[in-house]
Amino acid sequence: MVSTRPPDGTTDESVARSADALLVRVTRASAGRTAGILLCAAAAAAASLALPAMLGRTLDLLLESHPDAGRALAVTVALTAAEVALGAAVALLSGTVGARSTAWLRLRTVRRLLAAAPRDVSRFSPGDVATRLSVHATEAGAAPAGAAQIIAAVLAPVGALVALFVIDPWTGLAFVLGLPALGLLLRSFARHSSDSVSRYQRVQSLLATRLTDALGGARSIAAAGTVDEERARVLLPLGELGTEGRRMWSVHGSAMARSGVLMPLLITAVLAVGGFGLADGRISVGDLLAVSRYAALAAGLGSVAGPLGALVRGRTAARRVNALLTVPPLTHGRAELPPDGPGALELRGVGVAIDGAWVLRGVDLCVPGGQTVAVVGRSGSGKSTLGAVAGRLTDPDEGEVRLDGVPLGTVAADVLRREVGYAFERPHLQGATVGDAIASGAETAPAESVRAAARAAGADDFVRALPLGYATPLEEAPFSGGELQRLGLARAFAHAGRLMILDDATSSLDTATERRVDRALAHEVRAGTRVVIAHRLSTAARADLVVWLEGGRVRAVRTHAELWRDPGYRAVFGHGDTSGARGDR
Ligand SMILES: Nc1ncnc2c1ncn2[C@@H]1O[C@H](COP(=O)(O)OP(=O)(O)OP(=O)(O)O)[C@@H](O)[C@H]1O
Numbered sequence: 001m002v003s004t005r006p007p008d009g010t011t012d013e014s015v016a017r018s019a020d021a022l023l024v025r026v027t028r029a030s031a032g033r034t035a036g037i038l039l040c041a042a043a044a045a046a047a048s049l050a051l052p053a054m055l056g057r058t059l060d061l062l063l064e065s066h067p068d069a070g071r072a073l074a075v076t077v078a079l080t081a082a083e084v085a086l087g088a089a090v091a092l093l094s095g096t097v098g099a100r101s102t103a104w105l106r107l108r109t110v111r112r113l114l115a116a117a118p119r120d121v122s123r124f125s126p127g128d129v130a131t132r133l134s135v136h137a138t139e140a141g142a143a144p145a146g147a148a149q150i151i152a153a154v155l156a157p158v159g160a161l162v163a164l165f166v167i168d169p170w171t172g173l174a175f176v177l178g179l180p181a182l183g184l185l186l187r188s189f190a191r192h193s194s195d196s197v198s199r200y201q202r203v204q205s206l207l208a209t210r211l212t213d214a215l216g217g218a219r220s221i222a223a224a225g226t227v228d229e230e231r232a233r234v235l236l237p238l239g240e241l242g243t244e245g246r247r248m249w250s251v252h253g254s255a256m257a258r259s260g261v262l263m264p265l266l267i268t269a270v271l272a273v274g275g276f277g278l279a280d281g282r283i284s285v286g287d288l289l290a291v292s293r294y295a296a297l298a299a300g301l302g303s304v305a306g307p308l309g310a311l312v313r314g315r316t317a318a319r320r321v322n323a324l325l326t327v328p329p330l331t332h333g334r335a336e337l338p339p340d341g342p343g344a345l346e347l348r349g350v351g352v353a354i355d356g357a358w359v360l361r362g363v364d365l366c367v368p369g370g371q372t373v374a375v376v377g378r379s380g381s382g383k384s385t386l387g388a389v390a391g392r393l394t395d396p397d398e399g400e401v402r403l404d405g406v407p408l409g410t411v412a413a414d415v416l417r418r419e420v421g422y423a424f425e426r427p428h429l430q431g432a433t434v435g436d437a438i439a440s441g442a443e444t445a446p447a448e449s450v451r452a453a454a455r456a457a458g459a460d461d462f463v464r465a466l467p468l469g470y471a472t473p474l475e476e477a478p479f480s481g482g483e484l485q486r487l488g489l490a491r492a493f494a495h496a497g498r499l500m501i502l503d504d505a506t507s508s509l510d511t512a513t514e515r516r517v518d519r520a521l522a523h524e525v526r527a528g529t530r531v532v533i534a535h536r537l538s539t540a541a542r543a544d545l546v547v548w549l550e551g552g553r554v555r556a557v558r559t560h561a562e563l564w565r566d567p568g569y570r571a572v573f574g575h576g577d578t579s580g581a582r583g584d585r
Contacts, residue, residue, distance in 0.1 A: 018326070019319040022105075026318075027144040029104045030097045034144050037093045041152025044086035048297060049159040051079045056290030063285060090152075094145035102141030105321055106133055115329040117394035119354060119385075124324065127212030128205045132324055136201060136317035143314030150307045153300070160297035163290070164270065168283050171291050174273040175298055178266040196251055198316045200244040203237050205320070210234040252309050263299040270295035330395065333410030337419055341404030342369020343498035343529035345390060350399035352385050360385045360552045363399070367545065369498070372521065372530040374540040374560070376572055377549035383533045386549065387503045390531055391420040403499060417442040419497035423505035426481075427488025434463055434477055435470030437487060441495040453494035456520035458513040459486040482508040489517060496526040503533045511538075518542055537573045548572070 027034055054076045061069035113121050113129070124132075165172035214221060214234050221230045274291040277283040283291070350363040360382040367373045375383045388394045389401055392408040401408045408416065421441075429437035438454060439445040445453070450470065454460040462483055466472040479487065485508045492500055500521075506514050514536075521530060532539055540546050540560045548555045548569055556563060563569040 019315065019322040022322045022325065023140065023143050023315065023318050026101045026104055026141070027147070030100045030144060033093055033097045033100070034148050037090055037097060037145055037148040038152060040086045040089040040093065041149055042155055044083055044090060045152050045156035045159065047079050047083040047086060048156050049163065051076065051083065052160075052290040052293030052297070053163065054079055055293065056284070056286030056288075058286070059289055060284050060286030090149065094149065097145040097148075098138075098142045100141075101144050102138050105137045105141055109133060109137070109321060109324045112325050112327060112329060116327040117330050117388075119352075119388065119394045120327050123327070125209040125212065126216075127208035127210065129324065130212065131205045131208040132320050135204060136320045139310075139313045139317035140321050141314075143311055143318065146307050146311045146314055150304060150311060153304050153307060157298045157301035160294040160300075163294045164298065167287050167291055167294070168274060168277045170277060170282075171270045171273045171295070174270045175266060175295060178262065178269065181262055196244055196248040197313045198319075200241065200248050201316060201320055203241045203244055206237045207234070207241060210237070252305070267292070267295045267299050270298075330392070331409075332413040332416065334412050335406050335410040336415055337406055337411060337498070338404050341498055342527075343419075344369040344402075344404050345373075345499060345529055345531070346402040346405075347386075347390065348400050348402070350386075350389055350396045350401060352382075352389060352394070353397045354385075358552055360389070360396075363554050365547060365554065365557065367529055367531070369404070369529055370527055371544040372532060372542070373545045373547055374543035375531060375533045375547045375549060376535070376540050377555075378572060381549040382552040383549055384503050385552075386547070387422075387501045387531060387533050391422060391499060391501045392416060393422070414442060418495075420499045420501070421492045421495050421497055423485075423488045423492035423500070423502045425485070425504035425507055427484060427491070427505075429474055429484070429487060429491075432473060433468075433470065434466065434472050434474060434487070437474055438470075438490045438494055441491065443495070445494040449494045450490070452524070454487075454490040456493050456517070456524045457486045457490035458509070458516050459483070459490045462486075480508075482510065482513070485509060486513065486517075493520065493525045496528060498526075498528040499531070500525070500528060501531045501533070504535070506532075506534065506536075506539070514538070535573075537575075540573075 054072065058069065058072040058076050060066075061072050110133070121129075161172060161175060164175055211234050214230050221227055271288075271292055274283065274288050274295075277291075278285065278288050345365070345367040347363050347365040350360060350365075351358055352360040363386065375386055377383055385394075389396045392401065392411075395409060403411070403420070431437040431440045435447070435450055438450045438459075439447075447470075451460060454463055454470075463470055463472075466477055485505055489502070489505055492502070492505070506517060509517065532543060534540070543560065545557060546560050546563055547557050548563060550568075556566070556569070
């Protein structure tokens with residue numbers, strides 16, 4: 001079951017703290033290139049700082065017709081070229097660092113999600129995960145380069161201010177008097193921008209979640225004729241997104257506008273003071289030119305608002321990506337399973353809680369190796385949860401599961417996935433071709449095993465009828481629900497280990513195919529223990545043992561024939577009397 005509520009990672013204090021640590025790790029991953037940005041940006045800042053002084057000196061030398069004027073002019077040209085080249089290098093490096101950092105974040109997050117228990121990952125809806133991994137990872141990935149640029153972007157204005165004091169302290173003083181207003185502007189920008197960015201990103205996730213849900217349920221929506229209602233439901237957060245977006249850009253815009261007014265005023269004031277300095281003979285014409293350029297450079301402090309905004313967005317986005325990284329991974333031990341073990345499965349006091357509620361509790365179960373055990377019960381009684389702990393798709397919150405006497409938590413990951421196989425109601429196929437999809441698993445199954453498994457699962461006929469048979473590309477082979485299930489079963493059969501768990505994996509099969517699959521399970525597929533979760537009476541009737549679950553607890557473990565005497569058991573299959581005990585097999 002998938003929760004449609006996006007978890008609000010941004011309000012979680014610990015997530016917020018570790019998000020900054022995540023950004024530090026991202027930066028370290030591209031440390032060389034990030035240092036390159038810093039160096040190039042610092043060198044560009046140095047070139048732009050040297051340029052006004054050189055320009056002023058060149059002007060003075062030209063006015064004096066000094067013989068050094070030509071050399072000064074050449075240096076000025078070289079400085080200009082260096083500034084442009086270094087700026088281009090910063091842009092190039094920023095692009096690559098951004099792409100690498102984003103890839104680093106995505107890879108790490110995807111690895112973590114794949115290593116975690118599916119039930120822990122299901123706290124996040126698919127749409128939410130997609131938004132965090134696409135949009136938010138990109139914004140967070142841009143943060144390291146953004147931070148390096150900001151540091152360098154501050155260097156030039158600070159250096160320019162120092163230069164103003166060196167040329168004429170009065171011009172520097174005039175600029176400093178305007179600084180408090182600039183400081184206030186940047187502070188209020190960073191604070192307001194962070195709030196609105198966080199809200200904007202949350203609504204982005206909500207929209208994606210609703211859209212993914214709706215796409216998943218497209219058929220139900222069409223059949224129910226509720227397309228308009230669904231469209232309205234999906235688009236409902238759009239208003240809030242618009243509001244937050246406008247708020248975000250209005251904070252940005254007003255900061256830009258205020259700095260746009262403040263900066264020219266400051267430059268004009270500095271120039272006026274410089275003009276008096278020229279009139280008083282304190283500075284030369286060239287110095288006045290340099291003062292005007294340095295005042296413009298120092299005023300560049302106001303333009304830090306742009307990269308600062310990107311950094312704020314990156315930090316907030318990092319929190320959302322980091323929330324995915326807080327999903328605990330399933331850790332594995334190094335234990336082997338005893339060679340040729342029969343697949344004896346033992347659950348002792350097993351309990352599983354989801355969102356604080358027990359969905360499985362006090363389960364004690366011993367399945368001798370080589371048996372087929374059916375798990376039955378009403379919808380929501382905990383059957384899939386039992387299947388998930390039995391093959392360690394998730395860990396129990398209490399109790400222990402053992403396979404051939406070895407606690408599952410201690411078994412090495414490769415051994416576990418080799419020896420425990422699953423087939424599901426709606427299998428997800430992966431691989432380039434249909435044959436690859438059946439072959440893919442802990443170890444790639446050879447072609448003969450793939451065909452044998454497909455025959456056993458009743459898939460061989462329809463696969464061979466495809467244009468290229470087993471070599472048909474997956475995307476060119478549309479399958480019905482029943483065909484998909486048969487391919488999922490074939491994949492499980494091709495990798496059969498000592499324990500196989502079929503979670504509603506035969507629900508869409510016709511009766512004849514189901515019997516064929518049953519026969520194959522008994523005679524053709526490697527002998528081991530089978531846990532078959534099913535709603536069908538026939539499955540329970542053919543199993544060696546039936547585990548009857550009710551409200552997350554084991555109500556009884558007996559043979560189907562024994563249990564059939566209980567009206568409560570018969571009611572699970574919708575039978576009020578015993579007449580159907582044999583008839584539906
Ligand atoms: N990821 C989840 N988040 C929240 N609740 C969950 C989640 N997975 C299962 N549950 C809850 O746990 C209980 C048991 O679910 P489970 O899927 O194991 O039942 P089931 O017997 O297999 O049901 P069905 O026959 O309908 O498939 C249900 O009440 C279900 O709502």
